[in-house]
Amino acid sequence: MITKIARILREGIYGVIRHRAMSLSSSSAVTMTLMIVSVFLILSVNIRLIVDTIESSVQIHAKIEVGTNFEQIRSVREEIENLPGVKSVTFSDKDSELNAFIEAYGDQGDLFKMYVGDKNPLRDAFLIETTSGESIENVATIVAKIDHIEKVNYGGTGTLLLMDSMESIKTGTLIVMGALGLLAILLITNTIDTTINARSDELFIMRTVGASNGFIRWPFIIEGMIIGMIGSLIPIILTVIGYIYLYNMLDGYLFTRIFALVPIVPFVPLLAAILLLLGVVVGMLGSFISVTRKLWWTR
């Protein structure tokens, strides 16, 4: 058993070394493919984080009827907090509402100063954060029907549209990632296939000398794994160094303090693991498929 494994490993390593040019060439194909995957992964994960940030920044603004007493407010708050899709509920009395209003309208804000004090026409309100952009509309509708709630506002159709586009972006990145992942797998498989195809005479000779399919196959599978592993090294190194560099250079934020980058840990180790796995496992699989198909046509 151990001698068998030793043989397989030895032959696999020899195969890579003795067909240096070929191995290097297919390794670099794997490298390029994984570079693309890596760039795409970094982009899409960060886009998703940004989208999440934007989504979670949207709040539902629920005005409370005038004359609702403290007890009632507390029970309404509890009711809202227990709704599915609600992340947090904050109470904001009418004074802070006015302040927020004045602040928000900057320049023109002064026009409202006259309302400060008893003339304040605004209402106490709840600020409700939802867990996802999708639940905003739902939560808003339900909250609107709760007793003592006068009016619910969440930026109207504009916000909903924004939320819709954010969801679309998320789905979009998922679809593109899936398609790209598939293409990457096919590309790597194809690369390994070409490598082995170029050596089908060896497979043939081994067969005619009495080697069984299993005997022939394993060293090639090891070869595919090694090629995949070598091919994933550069993308991994570049990804790790590149992302850490970028992260530190940008101080962890994209454009503004609002959009944080995905933190280095655990993202970068995970990414490295994915790249390695893609290289090794797909390399192995490509090898297996290719050899099996070749042997299928060899008597």
Add this chain to the structure above:
Amino acid sequence: MITKIARILREGIYGVIRHRAMSLSSSSAVTMTLMIVSVFLILSVNIRLIVDTIESSVQIHAKIEVGTNFEQIRSVREEIENLPGVKSVTFSDKDSELNAFIEAYGDQGDLFKMYVGDKNPLRDAFLIETTSGESIENVATIVAKIDHIEKVNYGGTGTLLLMDSMESIKTGTLIVMGALGLLAILLITNTIDTTINARSDELFIMRTVGASNGFIRWPFIIEGMIIGMIGSLIPIILTVIGYIYLYNMLDGYLFTRIFALVPIVPFVPLLAAILLLLGVVVGMLGSFISVTRKLWWTR
């Protein structure tokens, strides 16, 4: 001459046909690479369009001093229009300013109704559109110094940050596109190289039989072109059909009426041309480089 070209074409075509499996395999590698390029191109071009749309929706708001007469307003307007980076200038008198204000603040807008008429504290203003997000700050600074302009406003640092991120996104897509293009070129070259590598014995035999490098090289270059061409067919078809379908399904808009998709013509034909060119030219080049290098090592 004609017989020479005929030979080259014939041999190139034969080469592809007689090494069917190999040709198909490398064609599909080209296909996958170009699929990735295509998806990326579609994404980035549309992202750039959206970014442009967002950028151009930002206006500079320049208030005119009270008491500026019609003549003066006209001359100021002309002066602004002649500034570099200015796309259009619209005059908006204080009544329409108030209306816009009331409308923009929706719900709370009613609070301003009391100002309608002579009590209107607002100013006449110019709405200035710039050609790009980058020029906003510049134009604003210059306009602020023009006589009879009281105050200039463009949404403040928030808008500038947005503009910054938009520019970053544009640069980002350009960098990613460049890197991806390079990777694609390397991948295709590598694929063709592997294909020819697997047939280096043929090159060697041709040499030993007295064929000159030029004689050997040309058919292989044609082969590379054919493989590249075949490889670009599927991406072209999928891209054309896919984009037209998507465009029609979404009715030309992404999420909202604000974000238009890049129109089918001339985008799709151009994209098809780029894919074909990438396949054919890079296939040719890969072939050329590979054969030349192989011949370099063959006596």
Add this chain to the structure above:
Amino acid sequence: MLEFNDVGKQYKNGFNALYNVNLKIKQGEFVYVIGPTGSGKSTLMKLINAEETPTSGRVILDDVDIGALKSRQIPKHRQSLGVVFQDYRLLPAKTVFENIYFALEVINIEKTKARKRVREVLELVGLADKANSYPSQLSGGQQQRAAIARAIANQPKLLIADEPTGNLDPQMSKEIIHLLGKINKEEETTIIMVTHDEKVVDFYKKRTIILEDGHIVADLVEGGYRSHDH
């Protein structure tokens, strides 16, 4: 031990290489197969090696119908054979030593024993000094001897050799034939050898089968190249 029953072989392109071949070879025999180029000698060998299947008739080795072997049964069959291929079929990325060692690994021979055996057969064919050369670094005759060494390494019951001396000088040819004769005698290995070498056939007289255009035209127990007249 080996039997051809009415065997015909037509290649995929329609060419008929063998017609109605009937043949019986007993355990321990040494048989020459001779005939003009293209007469079907290698085709006959390929049928024994299960590389090609007969289009009619049956090839039977020790009660096993070789033509009917399933793909996954073939390795077992080949492991009991030794084959010298006309085109050598050495693995280009392995040294001479490794090429022969490979054939022993296939039948699961213990490491030190296998190494010893490889050195033994290399000595036998006079190639000990080229053990670590790759096939591309060998002369034609050296490659041929490496192929012979590989074929005899696993001490097969049946050895088929397709033109094993075509690239050897007369002296070396003689030695190789001598070696095969010894193996045939001492280990009772059945040997079927395709050859064009009149000298060999005339000198070491053995049973000789003559093929012409896919037909067996003579099967001479007394042997000799010239004993058959066109």
Add this chain to the structure above:
Amino acid sequence: MLEFNDVGKQYKNGFNALYNVNLKIKQGEFVYVIGPTGSGKSTLMKLINAEETPTSGRVILDDVDIGALKSRQIPKHRQSLGVVFQDYRLLPAKTVFENIYFALEVINIEKTKARKRVREVLELVGLADKANSYPSQLSGGQQQRAAIARAIANQPKLLIADEPTGNLDPQMSKEIIHLLGKINKEEETTIIMVTHDEKVVDFYKKRTIILEDGHIVADLVEGGYRSHDH
């Protein structure tokens, strides 16, 4: 016409295949090169074909130093040669016809003339019926004859044939030697032929150069395999 001046050849792995070879071959000569396997015969041929370069001394053909030819000058040189390689070197993806046609296209022969010539040489080596077969569909001897046909197709001034009859039966060998003899006489082609075939060397007596371990040990104008004793 062809001259070896003190030629030595050491391969990259350090093996010394030729020592101090001195040789003069005149226009129109027919020369056998014989010797045990691994004695350096093919190496000698490869030096003439500019496939290998001498590590010492010079190989001169018609005043041209072959070893000093630049890579881009080599094709011209080879176009004036005809070479039968020991390992045939047929293009696997071309039919027999196309393989030979290729050698004529290389020297820019007009299409209809080239086609005629291909048919002619195929006829000469008895391979007309296999014109459209691929090398993998040929028997060993047929591949060898295809290689011979390709070598003589361009009517070279100098023909070097490395073991051209190793896979041919005696009858066919005789015919091929006869054919080469005719070419030698009628077209004044200089022919250098490596062979192990004692019969041929003894029967068609020609100048015979004997190599052993990289040394020329005899250069017999009268010829014959046995005339040299070990």
